Amino acid sequence: MALLAALLPSTGSTAREQAARVSAGYLCEPSSAAGESATAATAVNVGISATFPETGTPGEPIQPGALTVRVSLTKAAAGEVLGEDAATVEGSAALTTEVAQNDERARARWTGLSAAGAPVPDEGELELAHTGTVPPVTVRSPGDLTFTADRLDLTLRSAARNEQSDPGTLPDTTAGDDTPPGPDQRLVQLTCAPREGEDTRLASVSVPEGAAGEPDTPPSGSADAARGAEGGGGPEDRAPADGAQDGGTADGDADAPGIAVAPGQRGEAAVCPAEPPVGELDPERFPEPPPGSSEGTIGASLCAVPVGYATVRKQDGAVLINDPRRAEVGMMHLNLGQRTVSGVDYLESDSLGLLDFPDSASAFLTFGFQPVSARIAFETEPATVVNLVKAGRATTSVGYYQRLRLYDVRVNGVPLEVGDNCRSAHPMDTELTGAYPFMEGGLLKGEIDIPPFRGCGGEREDLDPLFTAAVSGPGNVLEIQQGPVLGAGTAPTVPDLPRR
Missing domain, CATH: 2.60.40 (Immunoglobulin-like)
Incomplete structure (x- = not known):
């Protein structure tokens, strides 16, 4: 034996x-x-x-x-x-x-x-x-x-x-x-x-010398990741795959290309604050109310977690927005029903929402051959959230303006100096809609036109034309899964990424 x-x-x-x-x-x-x-x-x-x-x-x-x-x-x-x-x-x-x-x-x-x-x-x-x-x-x-x-x-x-x-x-x-x-x-x-x-x-x-293998999920920022879920795939396959995230790490792994940390089951959101946010609703986003309707207010602090992705049409890829598998997941803080409108078979609730999206990592094969990675900061203005129940049908729309700022740009792994003010030239009008009751959560969809970029490269060189040619333009699809709305003192539920 x-x-x-x-x-x-x-x-x-x-x-x-x-x-x-x-x-x-x-x-x-x-x-x-x-x-x-x-x-x-x-x-x-x-x-x-x-x-x-x-x-x-x-x-x-x-x-x-x-x-x-x-x-x-x-x-x-x-x-x-x-x-x-x-x-x-x-x-x-x-x-x-x-x-x-x-x-x-x-x-x-x-x-x-x-x-x-x-x-x-x-x-x-x-x-x-x-x-x-x-x-x-x-x-x-x-x-x-x-x-x-x-x-x-x-x-x-x-x-x-x-x-x-x-x-x-x-x-x-x-x-x-x-x-x-x-x-x-x-x-x-x-x-x-x-x-x-x-x-x-x-x-x-101990990891001894041996036949070197490859991780199942290439670490973020590597050349292999340029065709991964965050940066590659065809136009009909833009939803990031499970495991494709910012390395699954708390701070990202741009500085550790040889270590891949698998994602946990789900990240966590912070506890919803007790006081509702303060700000002004955008009346341009209100629907036309029916004759004889009356206005009121609720005013309560509630929170929800939105997660999803945005396609970048010119790069034939996608960027994760508020990855639910990150350590710390951002949320939307709401002043629920800051304005309400009621009428015959008509109920409208207009809420102010403050979006807190963590920065995202992206990796693309720019112009089809050059591996480029960058981090993206979302500079969002307050959102106007309209939840409408009309003739028994519930719809939700979320509208806001935002700018994109690029930093930590690397070309084939080599840092590219872009300065501190490399951002879209003007705010993007972002409008997302979905057919679901807002309090329960559901899928929001929209499309944005990414403006040209300004301030990239600082005093040494003008990189605005490069980023404008690579990223800016119309036809960029957003798909966001909104989680259920929960009250102050609770950590809102983190939903799954939308599937296509």
Whole structure:
């Protein structure tokens, strides 16, 4: 048997694993989006455990095992963060990890870690164990690959004892983070960082010399990615494929072309603010009301997450807008029903919306042969959102003006100096429409004319004609999937990308 086993091929055997355990002190501060919370930094103890393979192969995914993040708060810290009357608490967490090999660095944000509800002890420490699975990492080259824990984001929901109920009964806190906190509940978001001098290195995976492979998803900004979902494909295949994103990293991986971090299941949006946004609606976007209708107002703070893509017709490709698999997903903050119109079989709600889109990465084969990558900032003005129910049919339109600004431009991987003011010459009139009830969410479609570019190249050279020739023009299609609208104090649901 032993001789026979020695002759059998080794493919399919289980790779040896190593256990990773880290214990470190962290300092946590309230998130700016979390509303009222503790004003001073709170000290917590964080224990992180997972398994990692001992070795890896270039071009093949390196998959960590299940991850557990234990957060311990002293009695005093729990009272400061959650309130002295907190009886139970549950939470979710996202751990940002630095992934390094040789001279390259990337940042992976491991989201979806959850902790079940636990009672707040009368004595001793409160401990929450956040568990979940994490995506793999793929590298192109040999060399030791290290994982080091860094920032930790916590969302904690506590509930106070209900004086109306039996004193020994704890309230139900199993509703989840999408449920608004009730009068006896408190929602707290904390951003935590390791204390200075703490060693948070999790593991080192040996990647020896061997037959170099290629990652399944080319890293963003590489020449291979120029025909990927963010920058290539035919005009009928512009929807980005799963896994094609900004490297799946918190900060993008433009500086780490040899490390590909697979995307997590879903990014997270911030908590919707308590106060509605302030601004003016655009009356040019209002429909004609029926005779005899009356105006009113609602005025409430609500939020929704829009995700999608915009085609760039001249490049025969697409750019992701607010990628739902990024670590931090932007949202639209609404003053719901800032103006309402009602009539016979007619109900119109006009809401002010502030769009917060994170910058996007793009990669194209410009003019069909030259790999070019860039980052795009969306400079949007307040949107007017019209939700109309007429004759029993619901429609939604979102109209706003925006400029595009280009930066971090690279030609075949070499930086191209474009200056700080390389943007579209004038705002684009953007109008999206969809046949769905606004509160439920649905698909919006529209088309934009990208203006010429101005201010590109600075004083050294005029690059305006280059970007205008490569990008500007009509016929650029937008498809945006709007998620359901949720109230203040909740993190709105992140929808899937639209499919074609």
